[in-house]
Structures are given as C-alpha cells and as structure tokens.
Amino acid sequence: MSDEVVLKISHLSKYFGNIKAIENINLEIFKGEIVAFVGDNGAGKSTLMKILSGEYRPSSGEIEIFGEKVVKFNPKSLIKKGITTVYQNLALVDNLDIVSNIFLGYEKRKFMFFLQHREMKMTAEKLLKNLNINIPSLESEVGELxxxxxxxxxxxxxxxxxxxxxxxxxxxxxxxxxxxxxxxKLIKSLSKEEITVLIVSHNIQQVFDVADKVYIMKRGNIVNQFKTHDTNYNEIADIILGEYAAC
Amino acid sequence: MKCDLQIKAVNNHFKKKYLPQIILFVLLIISLVVISFTSPYFLKWYNIKNILDQSAINILLGVSMTLVICSGGLDLSVGSIAALSSVVMALAIHSGFSLEISIFICILVGTICGLINGYIISCININPFIVTISTLWIYRALTLVLTNSSPIYGFPNEFSVIGSGSFMGLPISFIITLGVVIFGTVLFHKTKYGKYMIAFGCAEASLKRVGVSVNLYKISVYVFSGILAAVTGIILTSKLNCADPLAGYMLEMEVISIVILGGTSIKGGRASIVGTLIAGLLMGMLRNGLIMNGIASYYQQLLVGLILIFAVILSERDKLCKGS
Incomplete structure (x- = not known):
C-alpha cells in the first residue's frame, strides 16, 4: 500500500426525489488498499458503488480518480478512468467461452471487423496465470465453471x-x-499488484479476513471507519446493530 | 488430473457446440438414402436442383431468423415484409424506374420495415412477439391496399434470371442463399457481432455494463432480417413473374421451424447457421420425397410438426436429464 490517493470523494450526496440515499460522503482511498464498506440494508453502500461505477449520477459532490475530476457518469467513462466493477451477479455471459467473456466489449480486432482469436486467447491465458486462477480449458463456457x-x-x-x-x-x-x-486469496494478491479494491459486503467476518480498512455506513452516511487490526468483529456488529440492540 | 479435466472440458464443449448439427447431418444422409430407394427420380440432377431451389428461400430467411432468435427476439413479420417490398418494387418498375433502382427501392423498404420493428423492440422496449405480430398485419394490409389485393404482372425478361436462372448448374436463388449463409457464418463466428447476439440472448444486462450500445445492435439484427425479407421478395417475384400481395403467407412459421430444428434455442443465447442450412435442406428434401411418393400434403405438415417436436425434445435433453 502506498501514500498515493487514488480515489477522493468530497461531499457526495444522492437523492431520489425527497429520499436521501447517501449524504455528504467524504473519504480518501490509497493505492493498493483493500477497503470494505459494511452496513445494513438501505445504508447506502450500493448507491455509493453505483455512483462509482457510473450507473448513477450524484446529486452533488465531487469524485477524483487518480487526481482527475469525474465529469461524465456512465460505465464506459468510469472504466476509462480506471474504475471497474464486478457485480454480485458477475455480469458474465454463461453461453460464451472464457476468452469471449474476458474481452466482452473490448475485443481485439483486425481489419476493423474480424476477431483476433489467437491473440485474445494468449492474453487471457497470461492474465489468468498472473492472477493464479486455475481453469482447465479456456474453451469452456462460463456457465460450466x-x-x-x-x-x-x-x-x-x-x-x-x-x-x-x-x-x-x-x-x-x-x-x-x-x-x-x-x-x-485472489483479492489479497490484487493488492500486491497495487490494485485498489473496494468491497461491499454483508459478511463482516469474511471482510475481516481480507480488508485493511472498514467503513461502516448507516442511513446514507459513513458513521465510522476503522483499520481492521484496530477493531474486532463485535465492535463493528455493535455499531451496525446499535439502535436495534438498544430496543 | 488437470489434463483429464481439460479433455473433459473440450469434450463437453464439442458436444454442446456440434452434436446437434452432426445428428441433423446424419438424419439428412439417412433420409437421402431411404427416399432414393423409394423413388427412382429422386436423385436425378433436375430434382436435386428443384430441392435446392425450393429450400433457398427458407434457408435465406433462416440466416437472419437464426440471429434474431439467438438474440432473444423473434420476427414474425418477414413474410409480410417480403410481400410489401416486392409489391413496392413492382409498382416502381411499372412507374418507369429502372430494374436496378426498383431493386434498390425494394431493399430500402425491407430496411425501413426492419428499422421500425427494431426501434419499437429496443428503444420503446416492447416484446418482439407483440411488435412483429402487429407489423405482420400492418405490412400485409399495406400490401393489399397498394395492390387493391390483385397481383402485379409484367416484368423485364432479365428479371426472371434471379428466380429461375442457373449458374454452373446451380439455381441462382440457391447461390444467393449460399452467399448469405457464408456471410452470416462469418458474421456470427468471426466478428464481435455474433458474440453480442449470444450475449443478448442470455445476459443482456452484461453488455450494458461493459458499455456496449445495446439498442444499436438490437435494431441492426431486425434491419438485417428486413433486408433478407426484401431479397426473398425479389426472388419470389422473379420466380413467379408476379408480385403477389399474398406472397410469403405463413413463411415465418416454416422459417422458425427450420431454425429451431437446426439447433438454435428458442430462448436465445445459442445458435447455429450451419444447422439452419442443414435443417432447411432436410425439410426441402423430405417435402420433395413425400411428393415423389404421392403422399398427400397434410401428411407433410404432420411430418414437419413431428420432426420439430423431436428436435426440441432432443435440444432440451440435458435439462430433462438434470431434472430427473
């Protein structure tokens, strides 16, 4: 993990009509950091991630990625800036093979139209090997994995x-x-490659195994943040469930 | 151990991708042998030419229908588009336009009809079945209005070459079809277009999330279908030397049948243009064989229905096995 700030969020809010989804979010995330966002349903985690992946435009506030302010909010321009999202349903195409899925939307072509199957296969093989992902055959359809x-x-x-x-x-x-x-294990290895990872999860225990820092969200705000080695499962669970426990 | 897994994965891949076409091809050969024993004229070259000529239109439209169904859609209006575009072409010829310009107008009409279907389906987000069953009626009604429900006769002599001529012994209509099959196969297997059609059929949201212009691709497949329907209209008109407002009636049903028989999943996400070609030839051959043996036409329909049911059961066998 380095000191370089890769993602800076300032005064970020999102409203759907009169309903507040997130309000005045401020945070800085560093290169190679693994950060988890936890909270109950409706805490605003998904809204924040959807803004970061370009699905929603914020109502107010600013986002800077690698020092550049984000102006356009759509998946393609956020991907261009270096933020990519792995959705809960993974957004894979089950009937396509592994290579086609990895290159979906970013195919290598020759003469404008024709796919460069061999080059794409070689790149995919190298990529999977670097990430230590074992798959018997790249010809397999993703639905079979x-x-x-x-x-x-x-x-x-x-x-x-x-x-x-x-x-x-x-x-x-x-x-x-x-x-x-x-x-x-794979997520940890990404951090070594200086890739910053933001995880949204309900599973606090599993988040502890992997994250460097945990942000706790509640009713659209970040109510607390901890380095994982400075806290424990019970403390975070208590904060999330605090008001229910009091009842 | 890893090697075993690799072999298993490759086998699974081969089975899923090519087995339906191999079964269909074997069926085609068996039918060819059986029918040739029952009729001495079946394997004569003029009869084979006749089968190729009769199958050409179904296979031609089958190429675009394969892509449409693979993308999770359906186009029931192809027969009506064929009739409308051919009637407009006939009216253009009769108004004094040259043959080339009239053919261009015909293809333009097909393109516009496809564009209308594609726009409503993708941009207004209406179910393809509803849209194309509506435009099936609209395009057919327009055809009847334009012709006052009477066929239009009288075309230049050179026009009949498209539907009745032959080149190197093969019917020109079949040569056009073969060209379209090759184009469709390259498009499906060698360009990103084919991958996107599969993705539309089983995970459209995934394409949106990687920033693909979903509407553009969706419209294009219906435009392609409209263009091939117009080409069908040209071939039909040339063959009959008449632009019939009722041409292509129920054509869509035959085309959908061969597409499904060819191994394309009606739910989308899986398709084979080569399968459509083989299925089209098989259907054409069986029809011809039944006629050769003097069997009544309603038995032909029965046979088509039975083969279709058999094909669907075969393609769903994996799911049925898992379920049990």
Missing amino acids: SGGQRQGVAIARAIHQGGRILILDEPTAAMGIKESREVY
Missing part, C-alpha cells in the same frame, strides 16, 4: 478492462467456504 472460477473470470475481465480500482459487490455471496477462501 464453479462459483470461484466464475468470480475469477469476472475479476480477470475487470483487470483486463484496465481497472486499477476494483469494486467488488458481495464477492462471495452464495459461495461455499472453500470457494470464498479462493476468492479472498
């Missing part, structure tokens, strides 16, 4: 798109213990 392998392909695609800041939305949802461990 295990949950962990699918997550690996989705992360490989995000990195191939040029992602230096990766948003992972519930990366281990509906996964077994073994597969979740594989995915967290």
Whole structure:
C-alpha cells in the first residue's frame, strides 16, 4: 500500500426525489488498499458503488480518480478512468467461452471487423496465470465453471478492462467456504499488484479476513471507519446493530 | 488430473457446440438414402436442383431468423415484409424506374420495415412477439391496399434470371442463399457481432455494463432480417413473374421451424447457421420425397410438426436429464 490517493470523494450526496440515499460522503482511498464498506440494508453502500461505477449520477459532490475530476457518469467513462466493477451477479455471459467473456466489449480486432482469436486467447491465458486462477480449458463456457472460477473470470475481465480500482459487490455471496477462501486469496494478491479494491459486503467476518480498512455506513452516511487490526468483529456488529440492540 | 479435466472440458464443449448439427447431418444422409430407394427420380440432377431451389428461400430467411432468435427476439413479420417490398418494387418498375433502382427501392423498404420493428423492440422496449405480430398485419394490409389485393404482372425478361436462372448448374436463388449463409457464418463466428447476439440472448444486462450500445445492435439484427425479407421478395417475384400481395403467407412459421430444428434455442443465447442450412435442406428434401411418393400434403405438415417436436425434445435433453 502506498501514500498515493487514488480515489477522493468530497461531499457526495444522492437523492431520489425527497429520499436521501447517501449524504455528504467524504473519504480518501490509497493505492493498493483493500477497503470494505459494511452496513445494513438501505445504508447506502450500493448507491455509493453505483455512483462509482457510473450507473448513477450524484446529486452533488465531487469524485477524483487518480487526481482527475469525474465529469461524465456512465460505465464506459468510469472504466476509462480506471474504475471497474464486478457485480454480485458477475455480469458474465454463461453461453460464451472464457476468452469471449474476458474481452466482452473490448475485443481485439483486425481489419476493423474480424476477431483476433489467437491473440485474445494468449492474453487471457497470461492474465489468468498472473492472477493464479486455475481453469482447465479456456474453451469452456462460463456457465460450466464453479462459483470461484466464475468470480475469477469476472475479476480477470475487470483487470483486463484496465481497472486499477476494483469494486467488488458481495464477492462471495452464495459461495461455499472453500470457494470464498479462493476468492479472498485472489483479492489479497490484487493488492500486491497495487490494485485498489473496494468491497461491499454483508459478511463482516469474511471482510475481516481480507480488508485493511472498514467503513461502516448507516442511513446514507459513513458513521465510522476503522483499520481492521484496530477493531474486532463485535465492535463493528455493535455499531451496525446499535439502535436495534438498544430496543 | 488437470489434463483429464481439460479433455473433459473440450469434450463437453464439442458436444454442446456440434452434436446437434452432426445428428441433423446424419438424419439428412439417412433420409437421402431411404427416399432414393423409394423413388427412382429422386436423385436425378433436375430434382436435386428443384430441392435446392425450393429450400433457398427458407434457408435465406433462416440466416437472419437464426440471429434474431439467438438474440432473444423473434420476427414474425418477414413474410409480410417480403410481400410489401416486392409489391413496392413492382409498382416502381411499372412507374418507369429502372430494374436496378426498383431493386434498390425494394431493399430500402425491407430496411425501413426492419428499422421500425427494431426501434419499437429496443428503444420503446416492447416484446418482439407483440411488435412483429402487429407489423405482420400492418405490412400485409399495406400490401393489399397498394395492390387493391390483385397481383402485379409484367416484368423485364432479365428479371426472371434471379428466380429461375442457373449458374454452373446451380439455381441462382440457391447461390444467393449460399452467399448469405457464408456471410452470416462469418458474421456470427468471426466478428464481435455474433458474440453480442449470444450475449443478448442470455445476459443482456452484461453488455450494458461493459458499455456496449445495446439498442444499436438490437435494431441492426431486425434491419438485417428486413433486408433478407426484401431479397426473398425479389426472388419470389422473379420466380413467379408476379408480385403477389399474398406472397410469403405463413413463411415465418416454416422459417422458425427450420431454425429451431437446426439447433438454435428458442430462448436465445445459442445458435447455429450451419444447422439452419442443414435443417432447411432436410425439410426441402423430405417435402420433395413425400411428393415423389404421392403422399398427400397434410401428411407433410404432420411430418414437419413431428420432426420439430423431436428436435426440441432432443435440444432440451440435458435439462430433462438434470431434472430427473
């Protein structure tokens, strides 16, 4: 992890009509950091991530990525700036093979139209090898892979798109213990490559295994932040469940 | 161990991708052998030419229908577009336009009809079945209005070459179809267009999230369908030497049948243009064989229905096995 700020959010708010989704969010995230956003349903985690991935335009506030202010809010321009998102459903195409999924929307072509199958396959092979993702055959359709392998392909695609800041939305949802461990191992290895990772998760215990810092969100605000080695599971759970516990 | 997994994955891939076409091809050969025993005229070159000529239109439209169905859509209006565009072409010829300009106008009409279908389906987000069943009626009604429900006769002599001529022994209509099949296969397998059609069929949201202009691609597939319907209209008019306002009636049903038989999933996301070609030839051959053996036409319809049901059961076998 370095001292370089890769993502700076200042006074960010989003309203849907009169309803406040997030309000006055301020934070700075550093290169190679693994940051988790936790909170109950309706805390504003998903809204914040959707703004960062270009699905929503903020009502007010500013976002700077690698020192550049974001003006256009759509998936393509945010990807160009270096933020890529791995959605909870992974947004993979089950009937396409692994190479086609990794290159979806960013295909290598010759003579304008024709796909460069061999080059794409070689790049995909190299990428998966670097990320230590084991897949028996690149010819396999993504629908035939295990949950962990699918997550690996989705992360490989995000990195191939040029992602230096990766948003992972519930990366281990509906996964077994073994597969979740594989995915967290992969996330840790991304940090070594100086890729910044933002994780949105409900699973506080699993977040502890991987994140450097945890932001706790509640009713559209960041109510607390901790370095994971300065806190514990119970403290965070108490903050999230605080008012329920008081009842 | 890793090697075993690799072999298993490649086998699975091969089975999923090519097995339906191999089965269909074997069926085609078996049918060819059986029918040739029952009729001595079946394997005569003029009869084979006749089968190719009769199958050409279904296969031609099958190429675009394969892409439409693969993308999760449906185009029921192709028969009506064929009739409308051919009638407009006939009116243009009769108004004194040259043959080339009239053919261009015909293709333009097909393009506009496809554009209307594609725009309503993708930009207004209406179900393709509803849209194309509506335009099926609208385009057919326009055809009847324009012609006062009477066929238009009288075309230049050179026009009949398209529907009735031959080149190197092959019917020109079939040569056009083969050209379209090759174009469609290259488009589907060698360009990103084919990948996007598969993605539309099973995960449209994924394309949006990587920034692909979803509407543009969706409209283009209906435009392609409209253009091929117009080409069909040209071939039909040339063959009959008449622009019939009822031409192409129920054509869409036959085309959809061969597309499904060819291994394209009606739910979208999986398709084979080569499968459509083989299925079109098989259907054409079976029809011809039944006629050769003096079997009544309603039995032909029965056979088509039975083959279709068999094909769908075969394509869904994996799911049925998993379910049990």
